Amino acid sequence: MNEGKKKYPVKKYYAKYYQTHKKQRHEATTKYIHKIRNKAIECLGEKCSNPDCLVPGGCKDSRCLQIDHIYGNGNHDNRKSSAYYNQVMKSFKKGEKKYQLLCANCNWIKRCENKEYLKTIGVPLL
Numbered sequence: 760m761n762e763g764k765k766k767y768p769v770k771k772y773y774a775k776y777y778q779t780h781k782k783q784r785h786e787a788t789t790k791y792i793h794k795i796r797n798k799a800i801e802c803l804g805e806k807c808s809n810p811d812c813l814v815p816g817g818c819k820d821s822r823c824l825q826i827d828h829i830y831g832n833g834n835h836d837n838r839k840s841s842a843y844y845n846q847v848m849k850s851f852k853k854g855e856k857k858y859q860l861l862c863a864n865c866n867w868i869k870r871c872e873n874k875e876y877l878k879t880i881g882v883p884l885l
């Protein structure tokens with residue numbers, strides 16, 4: 760049907776567009792990821808779920824809150840993408856208990872106690 764017509768170089772157009780609008784695209788993407796991260800945090804209760812948290816009542820500062828894989832093995836996920844936060848929210852809505860919110864202190868204490876950090880840096884567990 761469109762024989763003889765030259766294809767519009769869409770790929771080239773977007774590559775050029777991205778180069779000329781790099782800063783705006785980066786800001787928009789960062790803003791979107793922050794928004795979707797906050798939604799995921801809202802789904803998970805907006806506070807550290809460790810009952811022994813050092814902050815009375817559980818830390819509620821979103822800057823310190825981290826999404827933790829309850830059973831470990833979270834180091835394969837790409838946590839900087841919006842797809843990760845969508846995955847967390849989907850899992851929560853399905854009722855799976857795979858993720859929880861922990862503050863940075865509680866998350867690292869859990870990682871040390873369960874020796875999860877050794878898997879991340881490639882040290883074999885004894």
Ligand SMILES: [Zn+2]
Binds near residue numbers: 813
């Ligand atoms: Zn905590």
